[in-house]
Amino acid sequence: MFIDIDCSQVKKYNQNAFGDYFVSKRFPDESRLVAVLSDGLGSGIKANILSCMTATMLSQFISNEQIPIHKAAEIIMNSLPVCKVRHISYSTFSAIDCYDDGNAKIVEEGNPDFVWIRDGEVMSPQFETIQSKTFKNRKLKVYKLKFKLGDRVIFCSDGVTQSGLGGGRLKLGLRREGLINILKEKLTQEPEISSSELAAYIVHQARNIETDRNPKDDISACVLYFREPREAMVFTGPPYHQQKDSEYAKMFWNFNGKKAISGGTTANLISRELNIPIRMDTTISVGKLPAISFMDGIDLVTEGILTLTKTLEYLESGELDIDNAAGKLVKFLLDSDCIMFMVGAKLNQAHYDPALPIEIEIRKNIIKKIANILQDKYFKKVTVQYM
């Protein structure tokens, strides 16, 4: 299973920093994902620092696997200081540690209970309570769960459940029931909705309930969706040993998922080995990037180094809607969950000619950077194979 995760947030009205903090880390080698959502006391910079510290520390503790998640959470619960004015703890948190097979552990302290939806119904899982030894009013909820294909888990800060509090229509705010209604309605309309869209929808709806759409607290929603992965493969660069060309070309062809080729020589190689003619797009792209080509059975064919360099630039800057070869490659990558790069190690000596612009990078380096950003910023599962 693939775990599609994303978080959407808005700041409290008139604040310039988020008071909630979300952090997520994927470990492709262990098929594991760790995510933490923390809500800092108050709002603005102070809350930002509090929640950021709590979330990053908890995420570090869990990721390192030196202590189990409930121990890590207990230590943090017991050590969080108390605000002198309000006499409550400095931050609240929810954390999940889950694996691709659906096994997961969740801990919660102070945040609204998460919502687990299976086949359109809200589940009420069993949990264990750990009472803080140092603070009477702090309790940790620990869940040990097994998720199935199609399950959704929604974490949110109290900014969501308390949205609209004291306003006209909902005097007690949206509350958990209101959130569940919103979720059920949206999931009936769009059963396949992605996590990023659902998270954005929840935040949008919570904000709409607030008077004048001005949030009285930071609003955050984090959604996990367990689903079949959308697989993709990018073949770039010719293999180091030429006699392996046909083997790799067949492997590429037999791959069950979307396919892209990045590189002129690479496209020729696949065309030769698999006997698929190449047609070039007739669009002229003066001074920009070489146009894309077309090959039957392959979803995207682009030039190599220049397009990849530009793709990395777009992924870094977040400009995602551009009509050129790199823009198309960005869309190809972001529309997939598991991306495998097959990177040919053969060098083209001509690329090392000092007369060429300095921007011509080494393929392996660009792919490494693209893989990192896809993993860290876009939460994709990326594997790189050199050949």
Place this chain on the structure above:
Amino acid sequence: MDKKISVKVCLGTTCFVMGSSNLQELIDTVPKKYGDKVDVMGVPCLGLCSIDWEFSKAPYVKVDDDVIKEATVEKVLKAIDEKLSL
């Protein structure tokens, strides 16, 4: 002469940065000048820079089977004219 002349402009990485991005205008201008006697197209890579790298002469254009090194619009048009006058 019945057979069409084929012109292939290499749009691989080396050729593109060494000037074939400007040669793309041939895709527009040549059909206007020669009508359907000449066929111009871009190709992903002619694979010549990796053979000829010691004396890199990119960008490359192929007019039928003849390779034009360090191609310019003028050189390509001249080559087409020569072919047509044969």
